[in-house]
Amino acid sequence: MTDAVLQHPDIDRPHAFTQEELGWVPWLAPLTEEELSERHWEALVDRRRAASPYFLLLARDPEILRARTETDNDIFYNTDAGLPRAERELAAAATSRHNGCVFCASVHARFASHHSKRLDDVQRLLDDGVDAPQEARWRAVIDASVALAETPGGLTAEHLDALRAAGLDDLAISDALHAAAFFNWANRLMLSLGEPTSPAPRAGRKAEQ
Known part of the structure; x- marks a missing residue:
């Protein structure tokens, strides 16, 4: 692994x-897909993550990557009981907004927005910050997330x-x-290892818009 900052x-x-x-x-060189061993593929958990430079960088420490990804999946996808998926995502979005992680917040x-169908409320969180007005249940989730x-x-x-x-058990x-x-x-990991880029112009949209 090169020590050079990209x-x-x-x-x-x-x-x-x-x-x-x-x-x-990334600011450090990730692995290439050709460099991935079976150990790396197992650490990625989902093979589609090999398309992400972030996960290819984390794959340099495959044991930690696997533990990180399995923890992530259990928190957000194990929704048989507990908090609805939309509000788990709200907690992550509010935390990312507070910490200034533009990529994770997006x-x-x-x-x-997808799981709650409350696009405007989510956009208000992004535009106006974690103190922007929200109804009581979302206010409680946001406040607790930001305090933590x-x-x-x-x-x-x-x-x-x-x-x-607000009704949470x-x-x-x-x-x-x-x-x-x-x-x-x-957030701190991602902010330390690289930076976000703006989305490419959509087909049919002028680059200068």
């Missing part, structure tokens, strides 16, 4: 939080009381906090 002087960097699908470029805001992201000790009994008052509260905690860590 430079990307000509990329188009996003200048605002968005629900559009962004790209991402991914989880998009999922939150700020510092673990910032999460108080008052946050838990607000979540319970202990399992749902656990899901919200796991989603926030995971992306509080994941």
Whole structure:
């Protein structure tokens, strides 16, 4: 692995939080798909992740990548009980918005919009920040997520009381906090290893628009 920092002087960097699908470029060299061994493929869990430079970079430590991905999948896709998927994604989006991770915020805001069908509410979170007006249940999820992201000790009994008052049981509260905690860590990893790029112009849309 080279120690050289990769430079990307000509990329188009996003200048605002968005629900559009962004790209991402690494500052350290990822593996190439040709370099992946069976051990790396197992660590990716989903072979389609080999198309992502982020996961190809994380594949340099396959044991940690596998643990990271299995944890991620269990938090967000194990929805037999507990918090609905939309609000798990909301917790991740709010955490990412607070931490300034434009890429992660775009991914989880998009999922939150898809699963909740509340595009405007999610966009308000991105445009106006974590203190923007939201109805009580979303307010409680956002506030608890941001408090945990700020510092673990910032999460108080008052946050838990607000979540319970909004209708969350202990399992749902656990899901919200796991989603926030995971992306509080994941944001810092992604922000340390590379940067987002703006989406390519859609077909039929002028590049200057």
